[in-house]
Amino acid sequence: MSHSDAYDVVIVGGGHNGLVAAAYLARAGRSVLVLERLGHTGGAAVSTRPYPGVDARLSRYSYLVSLLPRRIVDDLGLRFAVRKRAVSSYTPEVRGGRHTGLLVDAGASARTRAAFARLTGSEREYESWQRFYGMTQRVAERVFPTLTEPLPTREELRTRIGDDAAWQALFERPLGEAVEAAFDDDLIRGVVLTDALIGTFARAHDPSLRQNRCFLYHVIGGGTGDWDVPVGGMGALTDALADAARAAGARIATECEVTAIATDGTSAEVRYEGEAGESTVAARYVLVGAAPRELARLLGEEPPAPPAEGAQLKVNMLLRRLPALRDREVDPREAFSGTFHIAEGYGALEDAYRQADAGELPHRPPSEIYCHSLTDPSILGPELAREGYQTLTLFGLHTPARLFTEDNDAARTALLRATLAELDAHLAEPVTDCLAHDADGRPCIEAKTPLDLDAELRLPGGNIFHRDLAFPYAQEGTGRWGVETRHANVLLCGAGAVRGGGVSGIPGHNAAMAVLGE
Template sequence: MHSTYDVVIVGGGHNGLVSAAYLAGAGLSVLVLERLGHTGGAAVSARAFPGVEARLSRYSYLVSLLPRRIVDELGLKIELRRRRISSYTPVVREGRPGGLLVDRVDPARTAASFRELTGGDAEFAAWNEFYGMTGRLAERIFPALTEPLPTREELRRRVDDPVAWEELFERPLGEAVERRFADDVVRGVVLTDALIGTFTHAHDPSLAQNRCFLYHVIGGGTGDWDVPVGGMGAVTDALAGAALASGAELLTGCEVTALDPGREVSEVAYRTADGTERRVGARWVLCNAAPTELDRLLGRPAPAEPVIGAQLKVNMLLRRLPRLRDRSVAAHEAFAGTFHIAESYRELEHAYREAAAGRVPVPGPSEIYCHSLADPSILGPSLVEQGFHTLTLFGLHQPAGLFATDPERVRAEALEAVLAPLRACLDEPLEDCLALDGDGRPCLEAKTPLDLEADLRLPGGNIFHRELAFPWTADPAADRWGVATSHPRVLLCGAGAIRGGGVSGIPGHNAAMAVLGR
């Protein structure tokens, strides 16, 4: 180890590893300090259930925003598998189970499903028009995420679509959804991308929902969400390998405890797993932790407005996929894409209002997907042979404050609120399908925002570290890459940077470019 490095990176999550690989590859001395006993942060695979050979993507689970450019430039050996089924939404109308199936490969099948649901072709035509618009937006915006930040006007010119700009950047998304779509279920399916990890509603004047929606529909220039083969841990393992191969040093079990920024060299204090206190100098410090964590390391007071996370993550292992009440679609297709539950437009609004009033929303809106249908490699051979599968459920509108006073009671209440509407879609008890772990317990775990805060230091359990921002800057001279802090040699390289958010590596790339550019 050196006493001073060109760059010290606080946190070994995927973005920190991207920064390390780029900077070490450019010849800089780089040290990554990770509090946990492993790298990867929230983007890891884990054996969640004792005695069972299944490695689940325990926290983050799909990939959309990781640019091919980063994969190629770092030489990452990863595979992202495209899902044919985009989504399935079970619906009961006039007492008859049915559903809306969106098949990416067979538009005629999707059109027939829309027709069966809505009684005509207008809603499918509106769907194609709207997502044609977001597709063109994705093609124009996504490549810019690894370029210097544009100004608002520069981005508007790049979008070059007055209608798209008005609907997605100027006015609450709910206005466009209500103007374009008539069916309550279709409206809800569209709106869900604006609410993943974001506690807000369709008509929020702050446009928090618009910013969340934007990052969910531009990934890869297409908006597709892909399955990482081998689980999310395969992605971060590849990144850690790239960082090490480039010459970076990665230290796990080392918690950064303080940061003293200097004009030329900053001092980073950290504690090793055995309790030893150490210090190291750095010409640059890149923070892969949340901005509130950076404030704490700098000795600043906590912000007056707390950061809020708002999701319930449920991991399950099943002995088999359950039978559906809707016999028009096979379970292996319904669960292959995003399975929407209690996510109609009215249900989403009701759930938000209930949670905002301090009550667990019932029914709890959620969406589910089955990783093992696209990638059985996360299961042991015997489990694959027996037909086992994983299910990942992501519950919306479950803000951290709900769990503050009685976390275990509310965890059980919130879990039942999301599982009850799932059970209502099934033609057999969910419990009959759940696998048992080595101790005979059902293979089911629920992670609340408080768990994410405790396990991963995500403030309020917020998966984006803080509220998402539109991808532009008011002052390119002050923040050319969207990673600046109040200290010129201390930069954000994690999800809390502008153009941060989900598993992307983009802020890690951009922080590295900011260092190399100076």
């Protein structure tokens, strides 16, 4: 066993949050070592070419950006940009025997108003939509700036929001109550509810308010709730972060798997396996980007109570062309550039939840889809872009990890088949007829279940948030920044921190501030 030099800070995991922390700390003059298990940095925020011989660089796991504060980009001098999506969402529907749908164009209110009227026969639901999302935007404008500050108390945050009706709707009562009070149309209710179910297995009236917490983080990003496309793919962000950390003096070591952490609260030792075999490095602080389950294992402690399991299917596709829609009034280039909702009516979401909760794959799997390459064609090689190839990213809901434990491969195949069938019901041609093929003649499509994400990224049960999301205010034991553990010099800097989840860099920033504040 070798013993390397001591560092001020050792960071376990080179995901985007770990890299944010490394860059801030190194810029502040701290000596920093990042230890990454895989052969590359980025964690779940990476771009890869998953199809042999095909020049398409896809955001393989996480894929859109909303919660990343501009402050972090500016502080670290990142060469990274996002683009707005031209259309917010499109939701197809069959009504009265005809194919129709709801196109929400955030930049054209008159057009969106007309789309609501076409779907429902009146403008009443559009007015309700404006009021509801006006409320969420006001909350976003007040809450988002607090995410990079020390945790407010519950009452401080409530006072800052300054709207008791909004506080009750989002923080106190099950979200389903607010959705049902605001909207009458089943499809529109479902479109609103989906933001509460991304990677979260819950129902509209879940008394745990798990759905409220998920919804909140999906509507406060940037103070607007916009979900933007990372130019160059998600890997462009983590590559920029790695460059910033190295430029500031941080050392990043890949293919180094941390196997144990020992601490007395003042100093720590981190053991890891690398090319040279087993090594130990000393540190004043250890920041952990892995899930709390993994941190407990490294400390040799009892794991925390099992976190809420992951509940998503992630599918990446490369198409030779976009399929035509059965709704002939909507251009597929618009429909797929925003969030394309499938089987996400309010009643359909409840049915899918009940079936999954009973141990069955949903009969009509709900999912949402978008096309990165319509907004940012730079992820495609020049020839693919010239020939009209497009990417599709699909994110399925209400598919908890427990559904895959008996036979992951068989369940994945069955779920993918059923999910694509739901999409095909609204297309003029099967999406599989549009798939590109790789150099070996295989269709360019891959699917990841919660168990796949656990195996590849060590997300507990495939939980993309590492554990249940928390409201962004202080609770017993959360500490000043929401990154603290029971060990004074061991901090969480990943999604498992309070105000974690999503591609935000916020836990990394806050862990760095906790260190620098000391």
